[in-house]
Amino acid sequence: MKSASNTLPDTPPNAVTAGIDWARDDHAVCIVDDRGRQRARTMVDHTASGLSALVRFLGRHGVGEVAIERPDGPVIDALLAAKLTVVVISPNQVKNLRGRYGSAGNKDDRFDAFVLADTLRTDRPRLRALVPDTEETVALRHACRARKDLVNHRVVVTNQLRAHLRNVFPGAVGLFAALDSAISLAFISRFTSQAQADWLTPTRLAAWLAKHGYSGKKDPAVLHAHLTGAPRGLTGPTAKTQAGITRAYLAVAATLAEQITTLTTQIEAQLAAHTDAHIFTSLPRSGTVRAARLLAEIGDCRGKFPTPESLACLAGVAPSTRQSGKARAVTFRWACDKQLRDAVTDFAGDSRHDNPWAAQLYKRAIDRGHDHPHAVRILARAWLFVIWHCWQNNTAYDPDRHQALQRLLTQQNRAA
Structure with missing residues (x-):
């Protein structure tokens, strides 16, 4: 079970950063120095020998940190096996970051590799190193x-x-x-x-x-x-x-x-053999497959989500707020981990049939005029705060310690 921090140091090792634009057949690689100047670039094939050449190329230039657009796959495995720090920058972010370097908006793999490397150099406080989940997860x-x-x-x-x-x-x-x-x-x-x-x-x-x-x-x-x-x-x-x-x-x-x-x-x-199984199987109406999906999509790397808000945002159950001048819009969050959102909303939507607290949150959302999917996302966000604390403390969900649930039960008993 991992809890290591994934915060990047103030300066990259050897004052160089690398970016890799991942593709199906080959990958563009770019290395920049601490002033954003291109030091080297290459193309490597998506083969065993190509990935070995990639690791050797990065090693020759003293690269210790690499930015890439996806969090898994053979390229990631090769980089992590070489003890390199991997930082994931989503394709949507890269698309927006291209505007830093010109307004043409052209898509070029070699240029995207440079954008990734330079962003890793300049935006270090906002980036986090990839800490992979265990093999079991x-x-x-x-x-x-x-x-x-x-x-x-x-x-x-x-x-x-x-x-x-x-x-x-x-x-x-x-x-x-x-x-x-x-x-x-x-x-x-x-x-x-x-x-x-x-x-x-x-x-x-x-x-x-x-x-x-x-x-x-x-x-x-x-x-x-x-x-x-x-x-x-x-x-x-x-x-x-x-x-x-x-x-x-x-x-x-x-x-x-x-x-x-x-x-x-x-x-x-x-699931039965996993060390975190007791956390997710304890949730109401989680069952086996549903609990396994929650565990698998959230993972077991605690450092990945330092706050419950970060987990809710990645799951797409927290709204996206846009404000300009006097105009303010709270909209659906499109950019998220859709597998995680599906697992969380599937659990939350069914939990209301077994948990009075969940049923009340859902009913209040419906009474405010929200449709079913929106009400389920509201409930899922509330559940993620509970799940996050159980997950971070490595404890199973206990209804007797769920204060909001107990207050509601007390009120219902008094009314009865």
Whole structure:
């Protein structure tokens, strides 16, 4: 667990700084001295030998600090392995910083490398060195993001399957609570067309449901009425052709469901072995995957977020204020870590169903006229202040020590 400060020294080592403009195939490198004059520049390939050449090039010129636009990847790994200080400057910042050196606004990789190096020289008090999370946290982050991607793919495939079935077999749509549920996929796999579904009677459907362990609350007669009451699907040779398309969608959906389950099991094991698991699993309605996402996106490097405000800003749940003269606008914060924002708002939106304090904050935001997403961001910001203190102190969330929650409970008890 890391808590080292990531503040930069007043002057860079050997009075030189470097900037790297990252690209897919090659990278532009620029080195400037303490007066902002270009000392050297080069291009290196995105290969093992190219990254080795990059490290040697920086070493020959005495570089100890490097500015770059992204916080991860093979380039970062190579720089950190060489014991170099890495400073991340976002692409949006670089875009704005180009105006320092001219008004043309042209995009050039070599020029951007110079901008990065010179900004690292001039803006040191506002920059922070990258302190990476532990390997366990990085691995958990990759697993959680991969699972999220697969879930999004499953949603896309399910929507495609639904649109397809509305044309060829409408009765299968809405038969069960979720089209991508296990019982729904099993039903469509067995009855891929209207002709096959016509064989069913309430008794036969009841027997099939019992065989497949159906645990829903709908009576088989009601489900059969849904099948017969829906518009008729295709029959005949055309139905057989369309059934092949149905099976193709089902195969993709089944594969996605299987891999999501596999990743979920892996995430559970990784979370259980993590030293910070007790902090995030203690949050209300955090579950396993949600707690793992929060931990993975916030990380375990305490020095990365010296204040709860810094965490809230990066998560995009703190508004952006712009003021000029008498005009003042408080707007949505677009520049943020969108993975972190998604994890935090997902947790906050569900926490209101289990935590009275969260429910009250959400209700107050709604009563002030905010829509649901805005109210959830307001609640997420409040939760991040709580999470930050638990995270910094390495303690689990305890409702009995949550003073705002206890005051609300006391007021509710008195009113009762």
